[in-house]
Amino acid sequence: MREARHPEVDEITLTGVMAALSDPIRVGIVRVLADGRERGWGELRVPVAKSTLSHHLRVLRDAGLTRTRQEGTRCYVTLRREDVQARFPGLLEAVLAAAEEDDVGHQVTVQPGPQRA
Amino acid sequence: MREARHPEVDEITLTGVMAALSDPIRVGIVRVLADGRERGWGELRVPVAKSTLSHHLRVLRDAGLTRTRQEGTRCYVTLRREDVQARFPGLLEAVLAAAEEDDVGHQVTVQPGPQRA
DNA sequence: TTCGATGTTCTACGAACGTCGAACAATGAT
């Protein structure tokens, strides 16, 4: 596992963000992260294979929506809310509100276990 | 050419809108329509084949973003701004602002000719 | 009626996507 690359704020593209958020599962992941808390990989409860989850997290990271931090063999992910807000003001808020309204990505939850970093 | 189907306001989905707006050309079309004026098919200047343009307009229509009206052999398209706003408040505004910022979809323009309905 | 103009639909094709299982790499634990 080599260091993951994160795009700079000004490298974030609109179509990249839109494409990343056109999948219900990825929207669900973003919703779970919307409270600002950092979540552990294993804390995420997503009804897909782990390779698929890895793929989705990569898409979100490449789009500039999330940041992944590694600590030993585990990794933790956070939402880049301020960065996205700085790049595209109001966009993420609107998407989150819309997703909440329709419960998009409800398949994604977090394990309420004591998994603090 | 049979009557095109338009989704009701509550049939518009978030992922559908996001997917529709993840293509630069479609974003460009939406930007061109953002002034609220109805535009004729032939008025749109898009650097793709007409079958491709037809496809893009269909995607936008199916997503509930635009409305197509037929008049004889010609058709006219408008942005369903209020409908989208009612369904997902602030979303379209944020996308349009973001698109303006980056000039996404700049390939799409309108023929400034006298083509009034 | 015969043309021409206007869009849609069909078919095709390469690229990208979502998904999975298996193999792999990196780290921590024993």
Added chain:
DNA sequence: ATCATTGTTCGACGTTCGTAGAACATCGAA
């Protein structure tokens, strides 16, 4: 050193997408 845990990467598979050309349908004009 050996093993288990954690997550990434690598094919593979079927689906969807963006694109174009050709054929078609519809309507207005000559």
